[in-house]
Amino acid sequence: MATFLRGALSAALIAAMALGCSAHADQTTDKLKATLQARLPDLQIKSITKAPVAGLYEVNVGAQLIYSDANGDYVFVGDLLDTKAHANLTEARLAEINKVDFASLPLANAVKVVKGNGSRKMAVFSDPNCPYCKQLEASLKSIDNVTVYTFLYPVLSDDSTAKAKAIWCSADRAKTWEAWMLERRAPSGAGTCDTSAIDKNLALGRGLNVTGTPTIILADGRRLPGAVSADALERALGKAR
Structure with a gap:
């Protein structure tokens, strides 16, 4: 009985200590968030957690991480590198935080292109006038057995919006999209169909912190920003299975 009581008391003590540590951490991060928000009102702080360096806090502002001391007196913007492991900790954390x-x-709001058996899947936020998006489309020509869901994401200009609507209203969206991106054949659709999907894509992208095009989302939720090469994309698709 004595042994049982000691064990129960120990478990209760450990639980209490854990709760105390958690409460202390919450108080520190809550205070830090309030301080930073007051001093840097333009920041949209999503969360604050301890960084893997003593006394340093990771501040998630969406598409970017910044770092602060516990009092919010000093912040720095940049990558936190692990020199022993030769790893970019900031990059790894952003990839984890921004997983989708x-x-x-909502794949029904995307242009669907199936290559080969379409067994591998990826989504892309793409602007019709984005040169890097056209570069990515060229890379995709050599990728087989993949289904690509392209969310038309016209953020560059009014002409991007007009082209996106014309592509969405075309009889064959997939062919029209590829014809424009790869062959510069302008879409002939007048954009007179229901184009609310494009507005929904813009809202979706903002919600997911899509700040540039193209942005690739793999089936496992990882992101690949920019016009990655065909080789890099092939490797990433292999890991996403």
């Missing part, structure tokens, strides 16, 4: 639940994406 692929199954939750």
Whole structure:
């Protein structure tokens, strides 16, 4: 009985200590958030957690991480590098924080292109006038057995919006999209169909912190920003299975 009581008391003590540490951490991060928000009102702080360096805090402002001391007196913007492991900790954390639940994406609002058996899946936020998006489309020509869901994301100009609507209203969206991006054949659709999907894509992208095009989302939720090469994309698709 004595042994049981000691064990129960020990468990209760450990639980209390854990709760105390958690409460202390919450108080520190809550205070830090309030301080930074007051001093840097333009920041949209999503969360604050301890960084893997003593006394340093990771501040998530969406598409970027910044770092602060516990009092919010000093911040720096840049990558935190692990010199022993030769790893970019900031990059790894951003990839983790910005993972997307692929199954939750409204794929009905995307242009669907199937290559080969289409067994591998990826989504892309793309602007019709984005040169890097055209570069990515060229790379995709050599990628087989993949289904690409392109969310038309016209953020560059009014002409981007007009082209996106014309592509969405075309009889064959996939062919029209590829014809424009790869062959510069302008879409002939007048954009007179229901184009609310494009407005929904813009809202979706903002919600997911898509700040540039192209932005690739793999089936496992990882992101690949920019016009990655065909080789890099092939490797990433292999890991996403």
